[in-house]
Amino acid sequence: xxxxxxxxxxxxxxxxxxxxxxxxxxxxxxxxxxxxxxxxxxxxxxxxxxxxxxxxxxxxxxxxxxxxxxxxxxxxxxxxxxxxxxxxxxxxxxxxxxxxxxxxxxxxxxxxxxxxxxxxxxxxxxxxxxxxxxxxxxxxxxxxxxxxxxxxxxxxxxxxxxxxxxxxxxxxxxxxxxxxxxxxxxxxxxxxxxxxxxxxxxxxxxxxxxxxxxxxxxxxxxxxxxxxxxxxxxxxxxxxxxxxxxxxxxxxxxxxxxxxxxxxxxxxxxxxxxxxxxxxxxxxxxxxxxxxxxxxxxxxxxxxxxxxxxxxxxxxxxxxxxxxxxxxxxxxxxxxxxxxxxxxxxxxxxxxxxxxxxxxxxxxxxxxxxxxxxxxxxxxxxxxxxxxxxxxxxxxxxxxxxxxxxxxxxxxxxxxxxxxxxxxxxxxxxxxxxxxxxxxxxxxxxxxxxxxxxxxxxxxxxxxxxxxxxxxxxxxxxxxxxxxxxxxxxxxxxxxxxxxxxxxxxxxxxxxxx
Amino acid sequence: xxxxxxxxxxxxxxxxxxxxxxxxxxxxxxxxxxxxxxxxxxxxxxxxxxxxxxxxxxxxxxxxxxxxxxxxxxxxxxxxxxxxxxxxxxxxxxxxxxxxxxxxxxxxxxxxxxxxxxxxxxxxxxxxxxxxxxxxxxxxxxxxxxxxxxxxxxxxxxxxxxxxxxxxxxxxxxxxxxxxxxxxxxxxxxxxxxxxxxxxxxxxxxxxxxxxxxxxxxxxxxxxxxxxxxxxxxxxxxxxxxxxxxxxxxxxxxxxxxxxxxxxxxxxxxxxxxxxxxxxxxxxxxxxxxxxxxxxxxxxxxxxxxxxxxxxxxxxxxxxxxxxxxxxxxxxxxxxxxxxxxxxxxxxxxxxxxxxxxxxxxxxxxxxxxxxxxxxxxxxxxxxxxxxxxxxxxxxxxxxxxxxxxxxxxxxxxxxxxxxxxxxxxxxxxxxxxxxxxxxxxxxxx
Numbered sequence: 007x008x009x010x011x012x013x014x015x016x017x018x019x020x021x022x023x024x025x026x027x028x029x030x031x032x033x034x035x036x037x038x039x040x041x042x043x044x045x046x047x048x049x050x051x052x053x054x055x056x057x058x059x060x061x062x063x064x065x066x067x068x069x070x071x072x073x074x075x076x077x078x079x080x081x082x083x084x085x086x087x088x089x090x091x092x093x094x095x096x097x098x099x100x101x102x103x104x105x106x107x108x109x110x111x112x113x114x115x116x117x118x119x120x121x122x123x124x125x126x127x128x129x130x131x132x133x134x135x136x137x138x139x140x141x142x143x144x145x146x147x148x149x150x151x152x153x154x155x156x157x158x159x160x161x162x163x164x165x166x167x168x169x170x171x172x173x174x175x176x177x178x179x180x181x182x183x184x185x186x187x188x189x190x191x192x193x194x195x196x197x198x199x200x201x202x203x204x205x206x207x208x209x210x211x212x213x214x215x216x217x218x219x220x221x222x223x224x225x226x227x228x229x230x231x232x233x234x235x236x237x238x239x240x241x242x243x244x245x246x247x248x249x250x251x252x253x254x255x256x257x258x259x260x261x262x263x264x265x266x267x268x269x270x271x272x273x274x275x276x277x278x279x280x281x282x283x284x285x286x287x288x289x290x291x292x293x294x295x296x297x298x299x300x301x302x303x304x305x306x307x308x309x310x311x312x313x314x315x316x317x318x319x320x321x322x323x324x325x326x327x328x329x330x331x332x333x334x335x336x337x338x339x340x341x342x343x344x345x346x347x348x349x350x351x352x353x354x355x356x357x358x359x360x361x362x363x364x365x366x367x368x369x370x371x372x373x374x375x376x377x378x379x380x381x382x383x384x385x386x387x388x389x390x391x392x393x394x395x396x397x398x399x400x401x402x403x404x405x406x407x408x409x410x411x412x413x414x415x416x417x418x419x420x421x422x423x424x425x426x427x428x429x430x431x432x433x434x435x436x437x438x439x440x441x442x443x444x445x446x447x448x449x450x451x452x453x454x455x456x457x458x459x460x461x462x463x464x465x466x467x468x469x470x471x472x473x474x475x476x477x478x479x480x481x482x483x484x485x486x487x488x489x490x491x492x493x494x495x496x497x498x499x500x501x502x503x504x505x506x507x508x509x510x511x512x513x514x515x516x517x518x519x520x
Numbered sequence: 521x522x523x524x525x526x527x528x529x530x531x532x533x534x535x536x537x538x539x540x541x542x543x544x545x546x547x548x549x550x551x552x553x554x555x556x557x558x559x560x561x562x563x564x565x566x567x568x569x570x571x572x573x574x575x576x577x578x579x580x581x582x583x584x585x586x587x588x589x590x591x592x593x594x595x596x597x598x599x600x601x602x603x604x605x606x607x608x609x610x611x612x613x614x615x616x617x618x619x620x621x622x623x624x625x626x627x628x629x630x631x632x633x634x635x636x637x638x639x640x641x642x643x644x645x646x647x648x649x650x651x652x653x654x655x656x657x658x659x660x661x662x663x664x665x666x667x668x669x670x671x672x673x674x675x676x677x678x679x680x681x682x683x684x685x686x687x688x689x690x691x692x693x694x695x696x697x698x699x700x701x702x703x704x705x706x707x708x709x710x711x712x713x714x715x716x717x718x719x720x721x722x723x724x725x726x727x728x729x730x731x732x733x734x735x736x737x738x739x740x741x742x743x744x745x746x747x748x749x750x751x752x753x754x755x756x757x758x759x760x761x762x763x764x765x766x767x768x769x770x771x772x773x774x775x776x777x778x779x780x781x782x783x784x785x786x787x788x789x790x791x792x793x794x795x796x797x798x799x800x801x802x803x804x805x806x807x808x809x810x811x812x813x814x815x816x817x818x819x820x821x822x823x824x825x826x827x828x829x830x831x832x833x834x835x836x837x838x839x840x841x842x843x844x845x846x847x848x849x850x851x852x853x854x855x856x857x858x859x860x861x862x863x864x865x866x867x868x869x870x871x872x873x874x875x876x877x878x879x880x881x882x883x884x885x886x887x888x889x890x891x892x893x894x895x896x897x898x899x900x901x902x903x904x905x906x907x908x909x910x911x912x913x914x915x916x917x918x919x920x921x922x923x924x925x926x927x928x929x930x931x932x933x934x935x936x937x938x939x940x941x942x943x944x945x946x947x948x949x950x951x952x953x954x955x956x957x958x959x960x961x962x963x964x965x966x
Binding site for chain 2: 058059061062063067069070071072073074075097270361362363366367368369370371372373374375377378379381382
């Protein structure tokens with residue numbers, strides 16, 4: 007199979023969660039894999055310092071920028087750097103759309119929220135394979151990431167049970183109050199339980215368990231939160247694996263019985279098969295030029311995202327506790343009215359460890375009053391996120407051919423009936439939270455399109471069209487090119503998609519290895 | 521509103537979209553070195569005059585203002601780039617190549633500039649403006665000057681160069697953003713009251729960056745004036761009034777700090793030895809030998825006639841710089857007031873102030889013009905806050921930055937947030953009192 011013309015059996019573009027997930031099965035089967043990374047190895051960060059401003063704002067004050075409505079985890083210096091690099095490298099224009107992507111070793115898994123969930127048979131009804139095809143991959147990926155959560159509460163079935171689940175993280179006092187007041191069967195349409203996070207609660211593979219010091223946002227330094235760089239360390243020990251640094255792929259050209267990938271700096275690499283795992287947007291930038299008759303636009307699915315501030319009056323007057331974490335505490339699921347298969351899901355976060363400025367800005371008060379109010383209320387507050395199904399998004403990726411190159415513009419938007427759904431869901435949740443002892447504060451709002459960062463549907467698996475891909479992610483228009491990241495996910499349920507993207511990449515990897 | 525702001529953050533302005541979608545009727549300028557000190561300002565001024573800029577090279581910090589095409593000195597841009605362009609303004613210069621290749625024929629500045637000019641001329645771009653220096657003469661002390669001189673010669677000797685290739689010999693540029701050589705000088709004079717200096721009595725011809733840009737735009741776009749009836753290829757864009765380097769440093773120091781500077785003249789050989797030491801001693805910032813030699817120019821060039829022909833009015837540097845100090849003072853005072861207001865206690869330690877100023881200056885260098893009583897009593901800023909923080913409100917935006925600076929000043933990650941209900945009650949009372957003022961005044965710093 008190996009030809010001297012080829013640098014490897016497979017070229018994997020992207021070092022993020024999808025890239026490493028597709029690589030493991032390939033390596034295990036003895037294939038030679040060359041991974042192209044748009045950035046390079048991490049230099050030891052000099053931000054491991056005790057100076058708090060360097061940690062929170064960054065050496066070069068990268069994070070000292072005006073409020074832009076992003077979630078706190080995307081406002082850290084690390085996130086700002088990664089996203090800025092993405093925008094510098096990829097000239098994707100956006101119109102009413104927050105385009106989030108990462109050009110960095112490990113991709114966006116460096117700055118993700120760590121929430122994971124498996125999909126079930128209903129979620130993937132329209133996909134070209136069954137849930138049983140995904141189960142072994144879920145199991146393998148879950149084991150590799152290290153996922154903690156509850157095994158037996160109301161949400162554990164919803165989050166899936168294919169993989170090994172480690173004991174849950176500590177639940178904070180405010181979230182704990184809500185969970186105490188909840189009992190199974192209390193609501194017919196609503197379920198609440200411990201959130202499932204890709205965070206270690208036992209030491210494993212050189213990574214250490216979470217020590218509950220609330221440093222989740224700023225790299226706790228223990229490796230508790232999954233990040234695909236840990237997998238790269240494992241892969242680096244394999245002979246068949248090679249990673250090329252600073253190789254930002256710019257173009258794919260067919261050659262003989264394989265493909266040539268050109269890099270920005272003029273290098274090029276060849277392999278019989280190329281796997282695109284650079285993140286939905288970056289992958290699309292590489293895949294779109296391969297279509298012989300590119301459509302004028304492609305749809306981009308994303309999960310419309312709401313954020314609800316909640317206040318738990320019974321906690322008023324308590325001071326913040328020093329132990330805990332700032333990732334998701336609890337997860338919930340709410341069925342829409344008159345529907346038992348369409349739902350909204352999200353998570354609850356305690357906010358006392360997050361920078362107050364994120365919230366203070368939103369209060370309709372002057373700064374000192376808002377500071378004071380926040381100081382009084384933060385220990386008794388929660389923020390609930392909620393994700394709508396991807397079909398409520400209406401984002402378009404417009405492709406224009408100019409000067410022989412394809413320029414891309416994303417136009418963001420929501421389906422016309424989303425506001426009604428938003429109203430329905432918030433009204434119902436308001437009642438439920440009230441019943442559980444939390445008041446929903448004013449300020450619930452829909453984040454701008456794209457703010458969720460879960461992009462999918464561009465080259466969906468099972469689509470017949472030229473821009474579709476097969477059940478194994480192989481492009482209809484370009485045999486030998488496989489798409490394994492979000493771009494190949496055909497429908498986007500409300501559940502967090504990361505784990506499924508990884509499992510799907512693993513599934514495709516197994517297929518390719520066979 | 522937030523949506524508008526997001527668009528502002530993440531996508532280029534509409535002008536740019538128009539520029540990108542093809543043949544517009546506006547003038548199109550191709551610019552190299554767009555991320556440099558002069559380049560950035562040139563983009564701003566060009567846009568004020570509705571000139572579209574296509575930047576070749578790495579994206580400038582104000583990238584959204586221009587369409588950027590990846591390019592490196594030495595590469596030949598694609599033909600399509602030049603189509604319909606009014607002129608190429610070539611500002612890019614590789615210092616690295618000066619250091620490694622000196623003034624040999626392999627210097628990328630020489631080769632790359634020639635390649636770019638050839639491509640531009642072959643593709644019918646009417647004008648090619650090459651940014652040169654006053655130090656461009658054959659025996660110039662540093663290779664920068666010699667390379668610029670050699671490049672001038674090469675470009676002017678090209679076929680079709682007649683009337684199309686223009687060399688602008690630029691003097692010592694100052695003003696605007698503290699970047700490039702000007703940034704280095706201001707940093708120096710601000711940092712130290714005593715400065716050892718080479719060639720204290722050498723001549724410099726300072727010219728403001730806006731004046732340089734105006735001259736470059738005139739050369740690129742306006743009908744080329746004829747000097748004594750002849751179309752000249754070399755233009756001097758430098759301050760008409762020569763000053764000595766020593767005098768200039770005095771002027772800068774006084775403008776930036778209000779203080780005087782003591783200059784210690786040192787012989788050139790000693791300075792060069794210093795450069796050498798700085799290179800071999802680890803952990804000491806390296807001083808560029810080229811830059812030191814660059815300070816040692818000695819010629820004076822007549823420039824007032826050229827500037828007059830180009831219709832560039834020059835304002836004396838002392839006059840321009842006079843307002844600088846008061847402006848900076850004002851920005852500092854405003855920063856202190858905002859920090860103190862947000863923190864609820866006086867804050868004037870230099871580090872947080874510097875951080876806030878840096879954060880603010882990414883968007884704007886201008887002070888808000890807050891009234892005097894706010895400096896005396898920062899609490900009064902409350903009267904100018906909008907009812908709901910809007911991302912496009914300038915004061916609200918700066919207060920948000922101030923809040924981020926304040927909350928990262930202290931070591932403890934989780935401050936004791938035991939609620940202080942008396943304070944809260946007091947704040948709510950103040951809130952009620954200030955409400956009518958905010959309704960009236962909050963638009964003042966929007």
